[in-house]
Amino acid sequence: MSFPGAAREALGNAQLRRNLGKATTTIRDKRARTVAELPDWEALRDAGAAIKARAMATLPEQLERLEASVQRAGGVVHWARDGAEANAIVAGVARAHGAREVIKVKSLVTDEIGLNAALAEQGVQAIETDLAELIIQLEGGRPSHILVPAIHRNRAEIRRLFERTIARDGALSDDPPALTDAARRYLRERFLSVPVAVSGANFAVAETGTVAVVESEGNGRMCTTLPDVLVTVMGIEKVLPEWRDLEVFLQLLPRSSTAERMNPYTSLWTGVRDDDGPREFHLVLLDAGRTQVLADEVGRQALHCIRCSACLNVCPVYSRVGGHAYESVYPGPIGAILTPQLRGLKEAPTLPWASSLCGACFDACPVKIDIPSVLVHLRGRVVREAKGRVSAERAAMGAMAAVFASHKRYERAQRLARLGRGPLASAALPGWTRMRDLPEVPRETFRDWWRSRA
Amino acid sequence: MTARDAVLGRIRDALGDAPPAPDVPRDYRGAAAPGEHDVVARFCERVAEYRATVTRAEAGELPDVLARLCRRRRAARIAVPPGGHDRLPGVEVVVDAPPLEPRALDALDGVLTGCALAIADTGTIVLDGGERSGRRALTLVPDWHVCVVEEAAIVAAVPDAVAALAAAAAEGRPITLVSGPSATSDIELDRVEGVHGPRTLDVVVVRA
Numbered sequence: 001m002s003f004p005g006a007a008r009e010a011l012g013n014a015q016l017r018r019n020l021g022k023a024t025t026t027i028r029d030k031r032a033r034t035v036a037e038l039p040d041w042e043a044l045r046d047a048g049a050a051i052k053a054r055a056m057a058t059l060p061e062q063l064e065r066l067e068a069s070v071q072r073a074g075g076v077v078h079w080a081r082d083g084a085e086a087n088a089i090v091a092g093v094a095r096a097h098g099a100r101e102v103i104k105v106k107s108l109v110t111d112e113i114g115l116n117a118a119l120a121e122q123g124v125q126a127i128e129t130d131l132a133e134l135i136i137q138l139e140g141g142r143p144s145h146i147l148v149p150a151i152h153r154n155r156a157e158i159r160r161l162f163e164r165t166i167a168r169d170g171a172l173s174d175d176p177p178a179l180t181d182a183a184r185r186y187l188r189e190r191f192l193s194v195p196v197a198v199s200g201a202n203f204a205v206a207e208t209g210t211v212a213v214v215e216s217e218g219n220g221r222m223c224t225t226l227p228d229v230l231v232t233v234m235g236i237e238k239v240l241p242e243w244r245d246l247e248v249f250l251q252l253l254p255r256s257s258t259a260e261r262m263n264p265y266t267s268l269w270t271g272v273r274d275d276d277g278p279r280e281f282h283l284v285l286l287d288a289g290r291t292q293v294l295a296d297e298v299g300r301q302a303l304h305c306i307r308c309s310a311c312l313n314v315c316p317v318y319s320r321v322g323g324h325a326y327e328s329v330y331p332g333p334i335g336a337i338l339t340p341q342l343r344g345l346k347e348a349p350t351l352p353w354a355s356s357l358c359g360a361c362f363d364a365c366p367v368k369i370d371i372p373s374v375l376v377h378l379r380g381r382v383v384r385e386a387k388g389r390v391s392a393e394r395a396a397m398g399a400m401a402a403v404f405a406s407h408k409r410y411e412r413a414q415r416l417a418r419l420g421r422g423p424l425a426s427a428a429l430p431g432w433t434r435m436r437d438l439p440e441v442p443r444e445t446f447r448d449w450w451r452s453r454a
Numbered sequence: 455m456t457a458r459d460a461v462l463g464r465i466r467d468a469l470g471d472a473p474p475a476p477d478v479p480r481d482y483r484g485a486a487a488p489g490e491h492d493v494v495a496r497f498c499e500r501v502a503e504y505r506a507t508v509t510r511a512e513a514g515e516l517p518d519v520l521a522r523l524c525r526r527r528r529a530a531r532i533a534v535p536p537g538g539h540d541r542l543p544g545v546e547v548v549v550d551a552p553p554l555e556p557r558a559l560d561a562l563d564g565v566l567t568g569c570a571l572a573i574a575d576t577g578t579i580v581l582d583g584g585e586r587s588g589r590r591a592l593t594l595v596p597d598w599h600v601c602v603v604e605e606a607a608i609v610a611a612v613p614d615a616v617a618a619l620a621a622a623a624a625e626g627r628p629i630t631l632v633s634g635p636s637a638t639s640d641i642e643l644d645r646v647e648g649v650h651g652p653r654t655l656d657v658v659v660v661r662a
Contacts, residue, residue, distance in 0.1 A: 218651025295468035
């Protein structure tokens with residue numbers, strides 16, 4: 001479905017709009033306060049943007065350094081051209097250890113490549129351990145926000161879901177602590193017994209081979225510490241050149257995403273360690289369209305994204321239609337520029353228009369991705385690359401160019417506009433006037449007024 | 455062609471005539487910048503805002519303070535890393551050597567450790583898998599974590615901590631940053647403390 005169609009459906013859901021409105025407003029205000037605490041915030045954003053640009057400009061070197069560092073620390077590094085290759089690598093590791101189940105840390109990239117379904121085909125069940133991801137998995141739904149994937153569900157809906165699935169033996173209250181406790185009891189046994197875990201990565205440092213997972217609940221610590229085997233799937237754009245670069249991102253990410261000074265838990269591990277944590281560590285470096293994004297000199301900055309979700313929360317479009325309308329694991333403004341580039345413009349040609357170009361996302365972005373400029377650039381690409389197709393917009397623009405080229409034609413058009421406004425124009429431009437008012441045409445044009453003065 | 459060669463080749467093609475790598479402007483507050491605050495006071499204030507408790511103590515009174523905390527949390531049996539405080543009045547202390555199995559850790563009432571350092575601005579405790587911090591599982595599975603922080607180990611801000619941890623990272627030591635007890639805001643953004651990590655975090659700040 002196109003974005004306008006999906007958005008119209010979402011806008012009809014009053015419950016969804018209430019949940020979203022409350023959530024995005026709360027987090028937006030909190031973020032503004034936490035960011036205001038740091039006097040050097042703008043300098044951190046400049047550094048973050050430059051580190052990412054530097055990592056992308058030297059990407060082959062950084063990935064080779066990362067590979068060598070991880071191998072030196074006892075890890076195994078795999079490369080994957082696409083999602084299918086990455087999924088096969090993870091399934092291969094799980095099968096080699098005879099695992100029927102794997103536990104998973106919340107990871108956007110594994111959602112992007114459909115890892116859970118691919119594992120299920122191989123007889124391996126993936127268990128999501130982040131509370132919101134668990135909710136989504138139990139209801140068979142789709143995430144609607146990068147950071148709080150079940151933002152579209154309220155407590156009563158979650159209680160009914162848990163009573164049907166993981167807490168069938170007793171009546172639950174719809175108090176968030178009671179619901180959280182039900183999830184804790186259900187998952188603890190899995191943390192203690194499942195031998196293979198799968199995670200994504202927020203950052204991976206080329207210099208030291210250190211991988212970072214930033215989280216709140218402790219499920220990330222559980223998955224990266226207790227199982228015998230850990231497999232981490234990361235997009236190639238997640239690499240940071242130097243250890244020191246973490247001093248910037250460990251400040252930018254928590255304040256931009258959960259609006260906290262620091263998230264409860266950050267795990268940083270390097271290969272394997274005797275008597276501490278998994279005995280086997282696999283790192284899968286995934287392309288899956290990223291090199292295609294890198295080839296577009298305007299669009300490549302989308303790869304700088306650290307998945308904080310600040311742009312979602314400030315976006316007037318996202319905060320009304322929610323994440324599902326974007327039909328991708330990457331919703332909101334960043335999704336509108338990332339999804340069409342990762343999948344190809346033909347797969348998501350309406351997403352670059354899912355924006356009013358107000359620029360709030362650019363102001364909020366901790367690594368200064370100029371999302372509005374990339375949106376405009378992608379709109380141009382969609383129009384150019386779809387050339388030859390008859391389009392009402394192109395016909396209208398052609399007629400407009402002819403009118404503007406001659407002052408006689410221009411004045412005639414102005415007189416016609418005064419006559420033709422109202423029902424006539426609405427009938428001629430149905431798609432355009434359904435969501436917009438036609439501007440009022442003044443009774444007298446500037447040219448007529450000037451002549452009457454003379 | 456291997457996947458490795460294919461991906462590296464695609465990247466080189468994509469970069470083509472891309473502009474050279476920019477220098478990184480580091481005009482933010484870096485490591486060892488002059489401090490404007492009393493780091494100990496700020497650390498205590500910010501840890502408490504995460505709904506962890508903070509107790510301040512002199513070195514000599516530490517065993518009594520720790521025993522009192524155990525009584526308050528009704529903890530009869532706790533674990534410590536090898537070399538930790540293994541004698542607390544009225545408490546059975548289990549030393550994590552040889553390493554305790556996860557299920558044994560799950561059966562404990564709590565765990566008592568030190569830390570590598572702490573960050574004042576963010577109220578963060580840093581564990582580095584060393585002697586004071588213990589193994590990662592030790593501070594993760596039990597439901598209650600008491601952490602002793604020496605005043606001298608408190609640094610002002612994140613860049614100070616990252617600089618101090620460079621050697622540990624280069625050695626391949628696992629590093630965990632802990633800022634308050636585990637928490638979630640996944641249900642209507644209401645914050646709930648205590649999900650999978652320790653549901654209670656008590657911090658004891660001790661004068662060296």
